Amino acid sequence: xxxxxxxxxxxxxxxxxxxxxxxxxxxxxxxxxxxxxxxxxxxxxxxxxxxxxxxxxxxxxxxxxxxxxxxxxxxxxxxxxxxxxxxxxxxxxxxxxxxxxxxxxxxxxxxxxxxxxxxxxxxxxxxxxxxxxxxxxxxxxxxxxxxxxxxxxxxxxxxxxxxxxxxxxxxxxxxxxxxxxxxxxxxxxxxxxxxxxxxxxxxxxxxxxxxxxxxxxxxxxxxxxxxxxxxxxxxxx
Amino acid sequence: xxxxxxxxxxxxxxxxxxxxxxxxxxxxxxxxxxxxxxxxxxxxxxxxxxxxxxxxxxxxxxxxxxxxxxxxxxxxxxxxxxxxxxxxxxxxxxxxxxxxxxxxxxxxxxxxxxxxxxxxxxxxxxxxxxxxxxxxxxxxxxxxxxxxxxxxxxxxxxxxxxxxxxxxxxxxxxxxxxxxxxxxxxxxxxxxxxxxxxxxxxxxxxxxxxxxxxxxxxxxxxxxxxxxxxxxxxxxxxxxxxxxxxxxxxxxxxxxxxxxxxxxxxxxxxxxxxxxxxxxxxxxxxxxxxxxxxxxxxxxxxxx
Numbered sequence: 001x002x003x004x005x006x007x008x009x010x011x012x013x014x015x016x017x018x019x020x021x022x023x024x025x026x027x028x029x030x031x032x033x034x035x036x037x038x039x040x041x042x043x044x045x046x047x048x049x050x051x052x053x054x055x056x057x058x059x060x061x062x063x064x065x066x067x068x069x070x071x072x073x074x075x076x077x078x079x080x081x082x083x084x085x086x087x088x089x090x091x092x093x094x095x096x097x098x099x100x101x102x103x104x105x106x107x108x109x110x111x112x113x114x115x116x117x118x119x120x121x122x123x124x125x126x127x128x129x130x131x132x133x134x135x136x137x138x139x140x141x142x143x144x145x146x147x148x149x150x151x152x153x154x155x156x157x158x159x160x161x162x163x164x165x166x167x168x169x170x171x172x173x174x175x176x177x178x179x180x181x182x183x184x185x186x187x188x189x190x191x192x193x194x195x196x197x198x199x200x201x202x203x204x205x206x207x208x209x210x211x212x213x214x215x216x217x218x219x220x221x222x223x224x225x226x227x228x229x230x231x232x233x234x235x236x237x
Numbered sequence: 238x239x240x241x242x243x244x245x246x247x248x249x250x251x252x253x254x255x256x257x258x259x260x261x262x263x264x265x266x267x268x269x270x271x272x273x274x275x276x277x278x279x280x281x282x283x284x285x286x287x288x289x290x291x292x293x294x295x296x297x298x299x300x301x302x303x304x305x306x307x308x309x310x311x312x313x314x315x316x317x318x319x320x321x322x323x324x325x326x327x328x329x330x331x332x333x334x335x336x337x338x339x340x341x342x343x344x345x346x347x348x349x350x351x352x353x354x355x356x357x358x359x360x361x362x363x364x365x366x367x368x369x370x371x372x373x374x375x376x377x378x379x380x381x382x383x384x385x386x387x388x389x390x391x392x393x394x395x396x397x398x399x400x401x402x403x404x405x406x407x408x409x410x411x412x413x414x415x416x417x418x419x420x421x422x423x424x425x426x427x428x429x430x431x432x433x434x435x436x437x438x439x440x441x442x443x444x445x446x447x448x449x450x451x452x453x454x455x456x457x458x459x460x461x462x463x464x465x466x467x468x469x470x471x472x473x474x475x476x477x478x479x480x481x482x483x484x485x486x487x488x489x490x491x492x493x494x495x496x497x498x499x500x501x502x503x504x505x506x507x508x509x510x511x512x513x514x515x516x517x518x519x520x521x522x523x524x525x526x527x528x529x530x531x532x533x534x535x536x537x538x539x540x541x
Contacts, residue, residue, distance in 0.1 A: 053422060074421065074427065075421040075422050076421045076422075076425060076426050076427060079421070079422055079423060079424035080424050084423075087419065091416060093412055093415055093419075095415070096408075096411070096412070096415075103405070103408060104408060104412050104420070104423050105423055107405075107409060107420075107423050107424035107425045108424025109424075152423075155423075155424065
């Protein structure tokens with residue numbers, strides 16, 4: 001039998017009061033994979049990431065990382081267990097320097113070699129090295145997204161959860177973000193990517209799950225990125 | 238004679254001394270507000286507890302008496318955090334504020350019961366009575382406690398600034414104050430930064446207790462209450478969203494109180510709070526976001 005998947009979401013159900021935001025959701029992310037999660041607004045994509053990261057409690061179901069349950073853990077414990085969430089809107093610390101933002105990411109790091117990890121992020125995103133002593137708020141939107149991703153990577157997480165990294169960025173900057181995701185894949189980081197840009201996500205990811213109305217609707221392979229009709233059908237199903 | 242004739246170098250030094258004490262209290266309140274979004278109205282009662290400890294241990298060697306003061310304030314701070322603030326962390330700011338009111342009155346009542354054991358209200362803290370003597374500095378008579386307060390505040394604030402700017406836990410505290418949810422997502426331990434903020438805040442309350450008992454040796458259950466109210470006003474005037482603006486606000490209101498106190502005729506000092514609060518209203522009308530907030534900047538910190 002092959003090794004179990006790195007991240008397993010089992011029958012996840014999240015409610016906000018009477019509203020069911022995620023219903024009976026099950027999926028897996030294998031080590032080294034990039035897995036996409038797409039769907040219309042309100043489908044439950046961000047809520048799923050928030051539940052995995054410990055920001056919202058779930059009514060039932062479980063999330064397993066390397067076979068161990070993350071259920072009920074506070075966000076900092078889950079981060080230290082190896083799950084890094086790059087939140088929607090980036091949420092960088094604008095009045096802190098670029099370097100301080102990266103050093104904050106080290107809080108969840110489990111092994112030594114912090115300095116090398118920061119240098120490796122500077123290698124991945126050279127603009128951050130150039131701006132390291134500037135306030136992070138002075139960076140452009142795309143650079144801030146690089147910083148947010150870099151800040152997660154310095155912890156060397158087992159899984160990187162990305163919540164709409166291209167949201168609010170100019171088209172050229174969106175290219176930059178997807179390039180960065182490609183670079184991250186080269187580093188062997190496991191990624192769960194929530195995105196609005198469905199076609200690009202399906203093309204990039206090893207496998208893409210389509211959520212609709214709090215439920216899993218279908219699974220798409222990269223080959224289906226050009227199949228617009230099937231994707232539209234998935235959105236309106 | 239104009240009222241301002243009374244404002245001389247002596248007045249200014251005293252006003253700086255008062256500003257230093259209020260700045261310390263503002264930091265103590267601001268540190269906890271930063272990580273808990275909790276305005277601790279009971280902060281003055283921590284100072285009061287330290288002052289009573291100093292009074293009751295007056296016969297002890299000075300170092301032991303001061304150590305007991307810091308120990309009592311620290312233990313009380315930690316107990317309050319564990320039993321009250323932590324369970325209420327997810328409640329609304331209004332609930333937390335009202336709770337700290339309740340704690341303030343509870344602590345005052347406990348102090349009253351303990352104080353009345355000898356049949357009189359008020360205990361004398363005489364550990365540092367010698368600090369009340371004046372020394373001449375460049376022709377100006379300055380009470381030693383004023384110099385001690387300014388030096389102690391400068392050292393304490395300097396050490397705190399270094400801790401926040403240069404250490405990892407300081408970085409974590411600043412991050413928690415700016416955006417607690419994101420800080421936790423990055424692995425910053427909530428309990429640890431809150432615990433450190435409470436301990437630092439408690440240490441500062443202990444220091445304030447030592448300084449205030451020199452200036453006002455008679456300790457009563459209301460000790461520190463008036464100062465807390467004025468400091469809270471100063472903190473709001475400065476802007477509570479950032480620690481340094483809150484600190485400057487505390488200093489500013491202390492300094493203003495010292496100067497207005499000297500400018501008022503002796504028989505009119507009863508109007509001191511009215512004059513200070515009138516000034517506060519004018520400042521808030523002109524700068525609603527606080528004295529030190531950049532124009533047009535929203536002071537509400539956005540959170541996830």
